[in-house]
Amino acid sequence: MAVHRIVAxxxxxxxxxQMLAHAQLPCDVPSINQLLVYRIEDPSVYPPLSIYMxxxxxxxxxxxxxxxxxxxxxxxxxxxxxFQRQQTLTDTAxxxxxVYYAMADYNPILFQSAIMYMRGSANSPWVISSEIRxxxxxxxxxxxxxxxxxxxxxxxxxxxxxVRVIDTIEFHTTYTEIVVSAEVLDVIKGQVxxxxxxxxxxxxxxxxxxxxxxxxxxNDPSRCILFSYSPNWFRYVGxxxxxxxxxxETEELGRIxxxxxxAIVMLKFGxxxxxxxxxxxxxxxxxxxxxxxxxxxxxxxIYPVVDGIVxxxxxxxxxxxxxxxxxxxxxxxxxxxxxxxx
Numbered sequence: 151m152a153v154h155r156i157v158a159x160x161x162x163x164x165x166x167x168q169m170l171a172h173a174q175l176p177c178d179v180p181s182i183n184q185l186l187v188y189r190i191e192d193p194s195v196y197p198p199l200s201i202y203m204x205x206x207x208x209x210x211x212x213x214x215x216x217x218x219x220x221x222x223x224x225x226x227x228x229x230x231x232x233f234q235r236q237q238t239l240t241d242t243a244x245x246x247x248x249v250y251y252a253m254a255d256y257n258p259i260l261f262q263s264a265i266m267y268m269r270g271s272a273n274s275p276w277v278i279s280s281e282i283r284x285x286x287x288x289x290x291x292x293x294x295x296x297x298x299x300x301x302x303x304x305x306x307x308x309x310x311x312x313v314r315v316i317d318t319i320e321f322h323t324t325y326t327e328i329v330v331s332a333e334v335l336d337v338i339k340g341q342v343x344x345x346x347x348x349x350x351x352x353x354x355x356x357x358x359x360x361x362x363x364x365x366x367x368x369n370d371p372s373r374c375i376l377f378s379y380s381p382n383w384f385r386y387v388g389x390x391x392x393x394x395x396x397x398x399e400t401e402e403l404g405r406i407x408x409x410x411x412x413a414i415v416m417l418k419f420g421x422x423x424x425x426x427x428x429x430x431x432x433x434x435x436x437x438x439x440x441x442x443x444x445x446x447x448x449x450x451x452i453y454p455v456v457d458g459i460v461x462x463x464x465x466x467x468x469x470x471x472x473x474x475x476x477x478x479x480x481x482x483x484x485x486x487x488x489x490x491x492x
Contacts, residue, residue, distance in 0.1 A: 184422065184432055185321035186329045186378045188344065190259060191428040192267050198260055206252035213249070214264060233281050239290050244492035251305060251489050257342040258308035262419050266429045296468035303451065303467070304485060306436050307416040309340035312455075312479060313375060314412045317366040318405075325382045330407050331365040332415075334373045338482055340417075344433060346374035377417050377433040381405045383450050406454050414460060414478060416451035453478070 197215040199208060217225055236243045254261050287305065291297035303310075313332035321327045334343060346367050368374035383403040407413060418436040421429060435451035454461045460478040465471050469481040 188431045189428050193263050206249045207256045210249045210253040248492040258340045300467040309417040310338040312336035315407050329378045333368040412455040414453040
């Protein structure tokens, strides 16, 4: 199969929504048990091509369309077989991952809209996406756990941002949700930000206490982001084994994002429910590792900046544990630049 045909099938599969298993969730918005909810509508034209897109982004959206029209289930079978042959960072794997990264970085909102437009496909691309996270990346970067974490972070995140927290509010149900209003100081990944208001991407204010409208926002709407996290999420610090029965507050993430603080955050859209012509999402930090044995320092894609130093005590990515925020961002950009040149 020609390389461009391989890329067309593979990229389409791997960018498919990782949570396609949620496709049967009803979309009764008031019943969603979260305070911050975003609605992204299906594209009005598909595939959503533009002459202004970089070549790799154009290629990716053509690939999505190719997978959507591929014979079923042969498309999925071809991709899975191809993945099984990628034991190292081959030229094929490089091209697949390069195109995938370019699409997500160019416009995460368009990216989500386009892949969810394909939610009726019978080629089961969510299986392919799972293979990327669980098998392809660990296989290619099997030499060190730090590289696995790094590339999971880079390829899973919709946004990687340096932010300053402006305000927070809390919502209490079975767990605590904290909605963060932050000023974006620097964009590392995700060149089109989620609007803070109701323009463009629609933000849903649910009829619950502490509505989103009570948050203080940035004076510059173009440099603002709203996302949520829970202080009850667990940090994996210390030993290789954790007995869940004995976890206590010392292992919890805690309220590490408070007004005035800065952080590097890795954010990901997560599906809450699916309607006829739009999808409802949360936006929250990613889980870099969900296995305690991997000893992830924060485990939730949040790296606070204290006195100009990024707090990463377990050296998640192999960058070092005492880097300035500029040094930390430079390390990320060096890896991203390498991906773009694969």
